[in-house]
Structures are given as structure tokens and as C-alpha cells.
Amino acid sequence: MKAILKSPVLAPLAAWLLVALVTAITTPHFLDAGNLSNLALQVSIVAVVAIGSTVVIIGGGIDLSPGSAIALLTMVFAIMVKFAGIPLPVAIVLVILAGAGLGAINGFLTAYLRIPSFITTVAALSAFRGVAFMFNNGSPVFSVDPNLETIFYGTLFGLPLPLYYLVALYTVAWFAMRYTRLGRSIYAIGGNAAAAMLSGLKVKRLQFLTFLIAGVAAALGAILMAARLNSGSPNYGVGLELSAIAAAVIGGASLVGGRGNIVNTAIGALTIVTVQNGLNLNAVPTSAQNVIIGAIIVIAVGIDMWRVELGGVIGALMPNRKNK
């Protein structure tokens, strides 16, 4: 019991299972195969973006710009494919590079000019969307390419393609954060930047890289978004940054930096989307949905905050061998 409460992975998982259980009970269609792959589709964009948010948060920063970056990148993508006639695979690579470029702007301002990331990325939140509106006279670009939709709506062995992307991306990200120098170093700079510098880590470069990674994650999100909607629009992605951050935080990432777990972020994203799905299936009005989602974020984080103490209480009752 104590182990479960203290384990970093199981707490968010338990929270999600609880949410899923409640939804399944109250909602007849929740466990339909169709709805489950529906869930996978719905979670995919925010889950991909949340990889970037988690990396930035672990590195001690925050990124409020991916929603706007996605707006800008879907526009760039749609224009490249539809008006400039650039082949889809090439356009995908270019969009990822563009996303890295946007991330590099945030990273440069934060890491090298030492402007707090909340500020740089709030500015970017405003500026990126502004730039998005400068393309195509501010109008969305519709019906980009019929092949585009397949990227999102296609299936393989009966399962939606985005599920494969998620599994692949999360595996890579989890592996990178756990088993590479880069990942470990990002935990270190988020935990104590001064100590990291004194341990020979290139703190600025690492912090820069976290934002670069977030930019790439936003670009991948933009590609999925453009594929889902077969269009680019300066209005896409509003508020997405908050869902992505909420996913990371529900998954136990701390805004103080140095703490967080990629896999838990996926569970966090799934929790948010499951709640929304359940509420939609029950036709709960958006106004009430907003209140409920707000409450769930608070409770999820609360459980994480209180977990240690709950564990402590139980620990006091059952002395642990390990601590002498």
C-alpha cells in the first residue's frame, strides 16, 4: 500500500483508472471499441505536445507557447503543401525544422539572454499567433491534401495510426530521459542549475535544448493537427499549452524543476482526455465541463502533493526495514 502511494508511476495510473471506471459506469458507449480508438485519436495531439512541456518543466522552465506555435506551423505546413506544391514528406521535415527554430527562439532568449521562460514564452504565445495571422491574409487554408488525413485517420492492424506514433515517441522520450546523458543532465539543471554548472554541465546549452525539443514536439503536434483537420489555421491550438502542462503536472512533474516522468505525462494527458470524452458522451455542457476539468486538475495535483504525506502516515504505522 505504502509502496503504491509512493511509487511515482502508480499514483497517476490509479487516478486515471478511477476516472476511467467512473466514466465507464456512467456512460454506455465508453468501452466501445470505436470509442476507445476515438480516445487514442483525441489524446494524441496533446500527448505529443506534452512530451515537450515535460522536458522543459523537468529542465526548470515552462513553455506557454506550443499552442501558438502549432497555429503558426499548421499554416506554414498547409501553405507549403497546398500553395507551394512541396511534397508531403519534405514538408513534414521542413515543419519539424521550423518547430525547432521556434523552440530555438524561446531557448535562446531564456538560456542565453536569461529572461525567465514564463516571460519569453508568454511573449511567444502572443507573437507566434500574430505571425500565423500574417500568412494567407489571416485566413485558414482548407482542404490541404487528401493524403494528409491518412496520417491521422489511417489505421494499421485495426488500430489508429496515432497510437503507434504515441507509443514510438513516448518510448524514445522515456528512454532518452532515463538512459542518456542529455536526459540525466536535464534533470540535473532543473534540480539545481548552480550545482549543475559547477559539475561541468553546459547549463545554457542544455536549457536551450529543452526548448528546442519542445519546439520539435509542437511541430509534431502541428502535423497531427493539420492532418486531423486537413487544414492550417491561425486559430488552432488555443489553450493547448495549458492542457499539455496540466498533463505533465498531473503526471507528477514539478514546476520547480528537476522532477517529472515522461510516462506519467502520457497518463496525465489520458486522464484529461478521458474526462472530456466521458463528459461529451454524457452531453455535459462545456461550461460544466470547464468546472469539472478544473476540479480534476486540482485534485490530481493534490493527490500527488499529499501522496508523500499519506505514505508517511502509513509508514509510521508500518516501520520500514530499509530505514535504519
Added chain:
Amino acid sequence: MKAILKSPVLAPLAAWLLVALVTAITTPHFLDAGNLSNLALQVSIVAVVAIGSTVVIIGGGIDLSPGSAIALLTMVFAIMVKFAGIPLPVAIVLVILAGAGLGAINGFLTAYLRIPSFITTVAALSAFRGVAFMFNNGSPVFSVDPNLETIFYGTLFGLPLPLYYLVALYTVAWFAMRYTRLGRSIYAIGGNAAAAMLSGLKVKRLQFLTFLIAGVAAALGAILMAARLNSGSPNYGVGLELSAIAAAVIGGASLVGGRGNIVNTAIGALTIVTVQNGLNLNAVPTSAQNVIIGAIIVIAVGIDMWRVELGGVIGALMPNRKNK
């Protein structure tokens, strides 16, 4: 020179003067008496809300909810006055109490349940607006009361009333932050909560109070907003929290807590509004405005970050008696 760069008040003032100068040169009507009182009107709501944001930031928190609180409170206000027939002065008092109540929710969750304020107030950002949509079937309430408009558009000795409110509120807030135990204690808990606790300050209660103050500031902003538009709507105040935080930060408040200055926040708000006004007068499209405002936030904070170093460079050239 060094003194100016190092002085906490003069740097934002200089930044604003620069912005105003550029605007005055590029814009024929900028210095018209009419436009200046227009400026006072436009700045009033964000400046009032920013008092609350500054207090919360100094206390080491962040409040992302005032925009949504304003939506909710204008609805409550409009319904009380128009449908429930509550007299205007009574309704004003009730709205302020309601604002304090919303602030108390944020404060309770943050201070007593120890959920990070970013999370509580992001949840509130979602939830308050959700609740706002539950009133009057989500429809705005227009033409509330003809007397309401006077609160915002009225003048005294030829100057717009909101100017008087601002001077009064900022004087009180400045005095309270500098010359009362409450104010100094808020600086202390933001600077080092653990130390403040060990020094006998009631950290939780103080942090709770910062959010309560922010709730009251949001209520005052809501009253001005309702008076300005003679209506209440669940759509009001979108993004206002970011402008208010930007005002505080441009004014030198640090998101780490413990640093900030009420008077500078007013200058920060004025800087943002001056830029917007100048851009509007020059009919610059919103998209470009968003980019420019983003850039200005970054530069203003950058100047504040680099101020010490700039001062230091100059200081190295002109040795200062104080450094022994």
C-alpha cells in the same frame, strides 16, 4: 547614469517614456488631450487588476484567473442590477465580496492545501469562466443600467473618473506594501517562505490574503469593465491575466517572489496600453501588434535583468565608494 540604471523605479519609467516618445513621433493624434484621457480609460482595467497580480507575485505566487473572474463577476453584477433590481451601490459591495470569495478559493487551495498557485489558478481560469456561462443561459446581459456607464465614462474637473480611481488605489496599495506589516510580510513570504515561517509570520494566512486581495482587485476590474460596456458577459476579460502579469513583470516584479513594486506595475500597464494605443492609431493589424507586444515584454524584462549588469559595467569604470 549608473544610478538611473540601478534604480528600481526609474528603469520602467524610462522604458515607458521611450515607448511614448516613439508613439508620439509616429502618431499625429497621440498627444491630443482626448487621446490621453482615452489612454487613461484603456489602462484603467488592466492597471487595477495588475495590483492584485503584483501582490500575488510579490508573495511568491501567480494568479492566472482574474480574466475569468472578471467574466463571472460582470455576469453576477449585471444580473443583480438588471434582473434582481439590487441598487447599484449595494451590488458593487456584493461584487467586491464575490471577488474576495473567488480569491479565497484560490487562496485556500494554494495556501492551505499547498497546491501550486499556477495549478489552482489555471483550474480557476477554466472553472470561473465555466460558471460564468451557467448564468443567463450563457447569454450576455446588456444595457444594465444607464447610471453604470457614468462610473467609467464620467469626468471630474475635466479628467476621466478612472484616473482618480487609479491614483487612489495605487496610493493605497503602494502605502500598504511599503508601510504596513502586512505589505512587508508579503515581501518576506515571497522572498523566503521558510524563513518567514521561522520568523513567526503566518505564511499560510498571508499567502491566502494575497489571493484574496487579487480577488478584490479582479472585482474592481469587473466593475469597471461592466461600467465600460454597460453589460456583463461570460466572454469578457479573455487574456487579461497575461496583460496584468506582464504589467507587473515589466515593472520589475520577479516571478520567483519577493520582488516587485506597485508603482512600477502602473508604469508597466501604461507601457503595454501605450504600445497598443499607438499601434491602433497607426492602424497596425492585430497580428503585427501581437508580435510587437511580445517583443516589448521580452525587451522590458531583459532591460530589468541586464540592468544590474549594465550598472555593473559602468560601475567597474567608475569605482564606487560602497564596494570595499
Added chain:
Amino acid sequence: GAADYPAAQPLAESAQADVSRLSNDGDVRIAYMPPATEFNYYIAIGEGIKAEAAANGVEVFMLAPQSGADINGQMGMIQDVITQNVDAIILSTHDEAAAAPLVARAVDQGIAVVIVNSDIAQFPTPVDAVVGYSQRNGTHALADYLVERVGDESEKVGVIEGQPGYHSTERVGGFLDGIEGHDNFEVVASVSGGWNVEGGNTAGMDLLQAHPDITLLFAANDYMIMGAALAAKALGKTDVMLLGNDGDTAALEEIAAGNVTATVNTSPFIMGQIALQVTLDALNGAFAGGFVETPTTVTDKDNVLPVLQNPDALYPKPSKAY
């Protein structure tokens, strides 16, 4: 059907679904899915739908994201609604292309899809019906009204656009088309008011400040012109003409009170009633498909009273009896 509506005009062949695949199973459940709850206009359409549904004894529910910008959210909701096997979806979206794959799936599953508040005859994938008014014709008519009303008087025009997109482009375009060729009209500035009262107020204030010679403000919706009206009043510009679009009840009341000059009344409540009727007729095999154009009228102080005196066809209800 009970509510009368004009005869349908045919849609492009590729845009028309086979209506005969539909049937009424006797237990009709309809989803009304506007792009956002933040626009009261869609609530008004929804109230019309609800009123007509109640009259016909069928069940409707509304599901929409809060923000009109949240296209992704709306797509998620459409997916969720398709999962539930409703009988019909009355849909309005800011992004037809995005909705297309989902609409196609709904149509395949035998769900009736009726697009409301649209005048796009060329929907990217087949649908059963389109119900709405012509955006461009509405504001063009408003410009015609204006040209007639001011005669040769010289007018300096300020335009308050919405956020860039189809609706803003069409409405502003219709208005500009209408005044084109009349040299006494000069557009001096065009700014965005973000579709809302707040933005309209700021835009109005800045426009009137920068161009004190403006005599006429046109806004792409009623909320923005109401915000601008407050700005004009505050600046003492009581003789500026103020024009909007929609026929929001509050705007109609402002017209009656003399604070706003005129608007394009597009009767959203009635549009909703018609949309539901069309949907039921399609399920019952009494509607063969096509675009149903709903009525619009330029409404000013002279003809606003009869509209306000018929609160049953308005949402929200007027704040007092006229």
C-alpha cells in the same frame, strides 16, 4: 412541415448526400453542434431548434466547445457524438474542411447531417441539407440601404472587422461591394474588434480618436458595434452612424433606443426553427435535400418595433415589453 421555409435550392451534386437513406425510427435524438458557446448567436439558433423540437416531441442536446477558436475541441465532440449513434447532427463549424472526414463518417452511418448558419453550397463532403443566410447578400443589402439613406452626403467610414476568416471576409466584402462606385463613401481605416464588445469598444475609441472626421462605423457583428456605440457616446460623437450585422436582441433594443443605427437582422431563432424542421423532414422523407436560405432584413429604428413586439421569435427575450 409545421414551420414554413422557402423552397430549397439544389446543392452542388458532389455536396448532396442521398437523403433517401434516412428514416425515422420513432425515437429521434438530435445533436446540435455549433462551433462555440461563446457566441450568443449560436445559443439563439439553439433556442429556435429547441423550441421547434419541443413542438415536435423530439429530443435535442447541444454540445460545443466554449471558444470558437477551439476547432480541435469541436472535432473531438463530433467524434464523440458519432459514437453515440444519434439520428441527426445539426452542425455549424468554422472549419468545414476539418469536419469533412467526420461528416463523411456520420453520413455513412446513416446519421442525417444538416449544416446550419452557412451559405456554402459546396460543402467538401456530401451532407443532407444546408440552412442559413447569405453572409455577403446581407451586408450588401445594408450598404444599399445606406446609399439610399445618405444620398450625396459625404461619409468617412471606419470598419471594424472580426478575426480574419470566412465570416469577416464575407460580411466586410458584402458591405464594401455595396458602397463601391459611390464616391461619397470613403473608407478611412479598418481595424479588428475581435468579434466581441470589449474589442469593439477599444477599436471604436481608437478609430474615432485617430480619425475624428469619421461619420460612419460598420462592424462585422452586433457586439462590436454595441461596444463602439458606447465609445462614440463617451466621446460625444452622437451623430456617427453605427451599423452592425446579426440581429442580436440586445442590438435590436439598442436600435429601438436610438444608440445603434441599423443592423442586418438574420433572425437566428427562426433559422434554428427552420433547421430543425428541415432535419425532421429529411428523416421523414419529406425533404429532398438542398440549401434553404433563411430571411434577412435590414432593421433600423423605423422597422424594429414589430420585431421586438414578437418576443416568441427572439432569443434572448427583450428586456422589456415593446
Added chain:
Amino acid sequence: MRAVTKRFPGVVANDAVDLVVKCGEIHGLLGENGSGKSTVIKTLTGVHQPDAGQILRDGTPVSISSPVVARELGVAAVFQEFSLVPSLSVAENIHLGRLPVKAGRVDWQAMRDNARAVLARLRVDIDPDAIVGSLSVASQQLVEIAKAIAANASLFILDEPTAALGQDEIAELHRVVREIKANGAAVLYISHRLDEVAELVDCVTVLKDGKVAARAGETEVNVEAIVGAMVGNVGDHYPKVVATPGETALEVTKLSNGGKVVDVSFAVRRGEVFGLGGVLGSGRTDIARIIFGLDPVVSGEILIHGKKVRLNSPADAIAAGIAYVPENRKFDGLFFNFAGIENMSVAAFGRFTRNGLLDLTAERSLTRELISRLAITPAAEERLVGLLSGGNQQKIVIARWLFARADILLLDEPTQGIDIGAKIGAYNLINELAAEGKSIVLISSDHDELIAMSDRIGIVSNGRLVETKPAAMTSKTDLVRAATAGETRQ
């Protein structure tokens, strides 16, 4: 305090602790790292609530439910972890929680005057308007002490007040503490500098594993007896072993940083411990910072094994085989989001990278070796370092550089805040490292330690290296005298 027990998850920090502190007495509270001293203090100041037991004041039980209550009961404390607000001024910090108010307004002038008076009592020259965050660690420590003195308490508690202080400041502090005692207040004093304690206190209580190991009066007040009660017989306190020095490993010539440090030259050979002595603020830390690539070399040279190097960052310095154990382990040393293992391995990922990936098994076995070699608590493997005792934390920071296999170690106050047992452990470690042929630069404000553990000592004064002598020929007075001489020369 009567039979007070305090538990934390998995630890009984205080186990039925009895403690009697009398008015007009300076009472030493001693024990190894993690023995529960700070927990006693936190219970007395209302930070923690005891799980069992009673606290009595003048014979009547009291409940100290919060720091506010403690303050009302006349308890003032200097905490081991600074309780200062870095963004506020010295004067405000000294009055934190008790700001003087006149006519409804905070009385800034009174605050300044009062702060000046308190600081004068400590005979230190700190500007009351200075922002605390901009002061040196030592000055901050003095502000912390001034803050407690200003409270005019009847029970005055000092938890390691001297960890960051030099000899002079300690003397001033002792004088003030004796004054307080003479005024009839009770003083509870905690320190790991046992010589200093023995000189000051009237009686000692010794804690071990959360329990009282020796009550007041049971132990004589002298270093040997105290050590005996704390850890048993340890033998020599400064077990210096002189290694055979090899060729020169680190040489600096005419090093200046454009600021305080001017023309510093010295050389350290393999197997040698080179001490840097001087008063607080003399610039020893600055010299270490330059050598570690943190501050720029404005003029002069650094030579490693005879080769001139340019060190632009700690990364360069580490690559050149240099290690730096900073004087402030909390802010500059530890990663509180990591357990001991990750803290030890962070400066040398290369040692456990296989095929480009971190080999976590290798990391574990490599750090396990260090844990046993340095006698670090085995809990360090799993627990976040924040939950370990100060001594264990310090050892982990040193272990980091052993893990990195540095051969030149700059140790800045390496025994700060660690208990006598751990100190001896650290000294043995220094001996072993020297024996392995590593070069060590030891910076310490504990003059006994510096003289005993170094082979040669460089005396730093105002940023200059004024004299270098064999340690055996250096006396404590030399260290202070040279420093003062340096000052007059300026």
C-alpha cells in the same frame, strides 16, 4: 523538555529526549550528524510538534504550537539553515516578524537605527540597508545571529552559528553570548567545532541516534570527554599522514581576476595538501573560483602538470582533472531532486556510459564502492539527499569528485557542519587521496584543521598571497597577523 519524541517517515529523530536548560547557563547540545539536534531546536521553536512528551517552562507545561508562540514564550533561534529573506534589506531581516510600527506605519528609521545598534554589538560593519542576498555567506550568518540577538529572548538557541565564520567573528560571537548569559538568559548552543564549544559552554548534553547519550553534568566540558560521549574513542583528531610529494601538478603564477585577487602565485605537487588560510573575505574562495574556470583570468597563468591551460568554464576545469567542492553545499553542491547515486555520478557520465547510453547498473556498483569507502549511510542509495544528514551530504559532494577521478581537488571549507567522526573520516580521505598522488588545495577557516592537515600553507590577505610556509612552522597567530598586515599594507 521531558521525554520528547519526534518521528519522521522512517526515522525516530528524537527518542524520549530529556533536556534541561537553566537561566544564566550556556548549554551545549552535541551529537553526530543526524543525531537529532536540529529536531530538538525545531520542536522548541514550534516548527515541529512533538509526537510524545512535554515541554515545560519554569515548571509549567507549555504547548509550542507555532513559531509565533515560541516567540511569545521568549525563544529566539539562529537556525542551521538560514532563515533570511535574500530579497530584503539587512534591517528588515533583523526585524522580520516584529517590524516596529509608529502611527500605523512601519518605522523604517527606527528599524535602521536598531539594526545598526545590534550589529555594533557584534562589532561587525554591515550596512543595514544592504540587500541580504548580496552579502557573503559569512555576513549573512552574522545577520542571522543579529536577528536572534535583536529579539531579546530569555531562551537563546544557536544551531551551528559558526559554521561559516572565521576565528575573529567566533570570538565576537562568544563575547556576545556570554553577555547574554550574564543578563540571565538561557543559551542552547550547537556546534561541530568542539574546541570552540569546550571553550564556551557550561555543560553539555550529547545526543546519539535521537536518544540522550549523556546528560548535562555527566560529561566534562572538554573536547576529549565530549568526543568520547559522542562517538567513543577516536584517537587522533587530526590524523595527518605526510605523503611523498611528486612533481608539480598545479601551478598558478601572478593570477589576477581584475577584482579582488591580485598576483597570486603558488604551486601544488602531487601528493601534497596545500592550505589556503586567511580571515573571512580574504579572497580564498575567489582564488578557487578562478582555478575552476568560474571567474575569468585577467592576468597570470594556470599550469596543469607543467602545461599552460585556459579554463573558460568548470567543464574545461573538470576536463583538466580539477575538482571543486564549494563552500555552500546546499546552493552550489547538491541536487535535491536526486538520490545519493545520481549526485555522485553527475560530473562524470563518461564512466558509466556504454554505447552512448547510461549504464545504470554500472552507475550503481561504482557509487556503491564509494559509499562504503567513505562510510556514507547506505540509505544514500535510495533516499533523496535532502533527507540525509549534513555530514552525509558533504561526503556525497566529495564523493562526486572521486567518482570523476579528479587529480587536483579544491576543497573549500570541506568539513563545514560535519561531525567529529565525519571530519576524521574526511581527513583520512584527504590523506588517502594525497597518498594516491592527488593534489589538494584545502581552504578552511578552522585554523587548527588547516594547520594540522596541510603540508604547506599560503596565507591570503585582501586577495594577495602574502606568505607561504610549511604548515609545521605556521601558528594560528601567523594566519591572523599576516592577514592584518596585509590590510595595513593596502
